[in-house]
Amino acid sequence: MERRFEYRGVKIVVKKGDITEENVEAIVNPANSLMIMGGGVAGAIKLKGGVEIEEEARRHAPVPIGKAVTTKAGRLKARYIIHAPTMEKPAMRIGIENVKAAVKAVIQEALKHKITRLAFPALGAGVGGIKVKDSILAILNQLKEAIDKGVKFDEVRLVAWSESDFREFLKAVEEAL
16 A cells, blocks of 8 residues: 655655565654664564664663664664654653654754665654654654755655554645645
8 A cells, every 4th residue: 555745856655564664775763762662663673673773772872852863774674774762761742843853853864874765654653642644744844844945855655554544644645745
């Protein structure tokens, strides 16, 4: 299940699937500042990619909200994982400002490492308590702002785990683009 869009020459792909299977340069991990990869997307990345991803990330902890850390992706198809904290400690409720700060940090890391193809899950939508559609809108609005200022990406994938999330991702993209 996949839908393609475009914004100023950047391919935006909304798909249902397992983000750990994405063949992109970087996968975004909605992290906590301690870089503990326990559950959700982070847990799946560690399970499939290897514990060395968490070990490398934890060497940078604590990472404040608004900063991000890039590590290797272990056994995953992606080359890198960009760990962007949306919360200070595991399982914290957060506000949408944390999502916006995390996306800005991801963009800075992508530029630093010359990453042009990346995949985002919803950020803060699990234990963080942010509605899926609101998370995707925040991601898209930060990306659009960066693209409008001249940041170049080839492709950004928004990867939903479930069919219901996929529908919410689509609503957000159709509203934002």
